[in-house]
Amino acid sequence: MTNRTLRHWFVVHKWTSLVCTLFLLIVCVTGLPLLFSEQIWNTFVGDDDPPYEVLPPGTPNASLDVIVEKARALYPGQIITNVNPDDDEPAVLISMAPSWQALKDDENYPDRSSGHWIKFDARTAKVLEQSRPADSPKEPRTWTGIIMGVCNRLHNSLFAYLPGRLFLGLMGGVFVASLVSGTVLYGRFMKRLPFGSVRRDRASRLTWLDLHNLLGTATLVWATVVGFTGFVNELQTPLFGLWRVTDVRQILKPYANLPVPSQDHLSSVQAAFDTAGKAAPGNEVTGLSFPGASFGSPVHYVLWTRGATPLRARLFTPVLVDARTGELTGAYPMPWYLRFLEISRPLHFGDYGGMPLKILWALLDSVVIGVLVSGLVLWAGKRKIATDARLRALGYDLEDAKDTPVSVLTGEGAR
Amino acid sequence: MNALRSETPQSSFAAFPLRAPVAVWPWPIALGLLTTFGLLSALLGQHGIWLLLSWAALSIPLIVTVICLIRAWSRPSSKGGLS
Numbered sequence: 001m002t003n004r005t006l007r008h009w010f011v012v013h014k015w016t017s018l019v020c021t022l023f024l025l026i027v028c029v030t031g032l033p034l035l036f037s038e039q040i041w042n043t044f045v046g047d048d049d050p051p052y053e054v055l056p057p058g059t060p061n062a063s064l065d066v067i068v069e070k071a072r073a074l075y076p077g078q079i080i081t082n083v084n085p086d087d088d089e090p091a092v093l094i095s096m097a098p099s100w101q102a103l104k105d106d107e108n109y110p111d112r113s114s115g116h117w118i119k120f121d122a123r124t125a126k127v128l129e130q131s132r133p134a135d136s137p138k139e140p141r142t143w144t145g146i147i148m149g150v151c152n153r154l155h156n157s158l159f160a161y162l163p164g165r166l167f168l169g170l171m172g173g174v175f176v177a178s179l180v181s182g183t184v185l186y187g188r189f190m191k192r193l194p195f196g197s198v199r200r201d202r203a204s205r206l207t208w209l210d211l212h213n214l215l216g217t218a219t220l221v222w223a224t225v226v227g228f229t230g231f232v233n234e235l236q237t238p239l240f241g242l243w244r245v246t247d248v249r250q251i252l253k254p255y256a257n258l259p260v261p262s263q264d265h266l267s268s269v270q271a272a273f274d275t276a277g278k279a280a281p282g283n284e285v286t287g288l289s290f291p292g293a294s295f296g297s298p299v300h301y302v303l304w305t306r307g308a309t310p311l312r313a314r315l316f317t318p319v320l321v322d323a324r325t326g327e328l329t330g331a332y333p334m335p336w337y338l339r340f341l342e343i344s345r346p347l348h349f350g351d352y353g354g355m356p357l358k359i360l361w362a363l364l365d366s367v368v369i370g371v372l373v374s375g376l377v378l379w380a381g382k383r384k385i386a387t388d389a390r391l392r393a394l395g396y397d398l399e400d401a402k403d404t405p406v407s408v409l410t411g412e413g414a415r
Numbered sequence: 416m417n418a419l420r421s422e423t424p425q426s427s428f429a430a431f432p433l434r435a436p437v438a439v440w441p442w443p444i445a446l447g448l449l450t451t452f453g454l455l456s457a458l459l460g461q462h463g464i465w466l467l468l469s470w471a472a473l474s475i476p477l478i479v480t481v482i483c484l485i486r487a488w489s490r491p492s493s494k495g496g497l498s
Contacts, residue, residue, distance in 0.1 A: 183443075186439075186443070187439050187440070190437075190439045191436050192437060193437065195439075195442035196442070196480075196483035196486075198484065198487035198488075199487075200487055210487075214480060214484075215480060217442070217443045217446065218476040218477065218479060218480040219476065220443065220446075220450075221446070221447040221450040221454075222450050222454070222473075222476075225454060310461035310462075311459060347454060352457055353469050353470070356466075356470045357457055357466075357469065357473070360470065360473045360477070363477055364473070364476075364477065367477065367480065
């Protein structure tokens with residue numbers, strides 16, 4: 001490699017790193033509590049739900065139609081929006097609202113929400129819990145809730161919604177570029193140093209440089225994977241939007257102008273679950289939304305199914321069942337870019353290998369924070385040297401000249 | 416750092432040990448492959464031995480880092496490093 005190309009790589013590394021370091025520090029630090037959010041909630045807030053009734057093992061689940069009827073009887077005149085059996089508890093969540101229009105109007109009033117939910121025992125169809133009514137006094141916010149909320153929003157969008165998400169996605173891409181250029185520079189700087197050297201008997205700048213190289217190499221692949229999957233995750237809104245305006249629009253075209261039928265005359269919800277299970281063999285049905293839901297069809301139940309094996313459990317396949325007749329319209333596997341998004345999620349969250357994997361995730365994250373900080377120290381040191389050199393060129397006599405030889409050694413090609 | 420103060424830039428440059436070139440990439444590649452294996456074995460295996468292997472593989476880069484740091488800080492004037 002010529003000095004010229006090395007200089008180019010150095011400039012790329014310096015600027016890509018400078019652009020993204022601050023934001024990466026934010027996501028690295030806020031990511032730590034998010035990694036353990038389940039444990040933090042359980043420890044500081046706890047679960048005050050009543051325990052489930054003890055029933056003999058093998059008790060069959062109640063028909064979802066019975067549960068839906070009970071929900072309707074509790075709120076006559078309202079509509080049901082979603083039916084979601086719980087993943088790991090014997091419970092079914094029914095979401096309701098006064099009307100589709102009321103839900104749509106909520107979007108214009110950030111503090112209004114007309115939707116509410118009822119939680120049923122899946123086996124006995126008894127009401128377990130209901131959401132707090134909208135007009136009741138707000139539950140006092142806990143410190144845990146506030147801190148986790150701030151971390152979550154900073155980590156996802158810097159409190160800036162979609163623009164923030166896209167911006168952080170861009171920073172993820174810049175981070176990957178910085179990692180690549182850093183790897184090239186590593187190859188040059190380490191030519192005559194055994195791996196893992198940390199020179200402590202020379203200038204402190206060299207110690208920082210060696211630390212930066214060592215910590216950076218140890219976490220290089222992990223940081224690349226988490227950075228890149230973070231980038232993909234931030235693109236989820238546009239990617240789902242793309243799917244909606246292409247495939248989904250095509251599928252729903254024949255139905256787009258039909259009126260939403262009254263919920264009194266719809267086919268059986270339980271039968272729709274069974275039909276969807278058969279339409280996507282090997283998949284389990286995780287939820288159903290009623291005709292008229294936004295982004296759905298006016299006349300179809302939309303059922304979400306997912307694979308039963310651990311890896312395929314992250315791949316969702318929507319199934320459409322005609323709610324007027326109960327007949328299957330079709331199962332629609334997602335396009336490749338959404339499958340890629342779904343597979344890349346666990347590689348970002350580190351939630352697929354138990355507590356030890358989360359702890360490793362946290363440790364690797366801390367090492368990356370070390371890489372960022374040592375990089376900042378190197379950059380700040382270089383700035384001081386540059387400033388001193390300029391001052392000297394102007395004729396100022398600076399007392400401590402100890403940094404000068406170091407700038408000759410470590411700053412090769414650093415203009 | 417103090418040693419450098421008395422020297423001119425030229426002499427300190429000459430004192431910089433001209434070591435023989437070393438193989439730069441074996442360690443980074445080994446650590447990278449271990450990380451890749453660790454990330455994938457838990458994702459694709461999800462059970463028992465694959466999880467254990469994943470935890471072990473992902474720990475090694477961290478352990479190597481700690482060893483390098485300990486070696487650098489325990490020997491007052493060494494160059495540290497694993498050869």
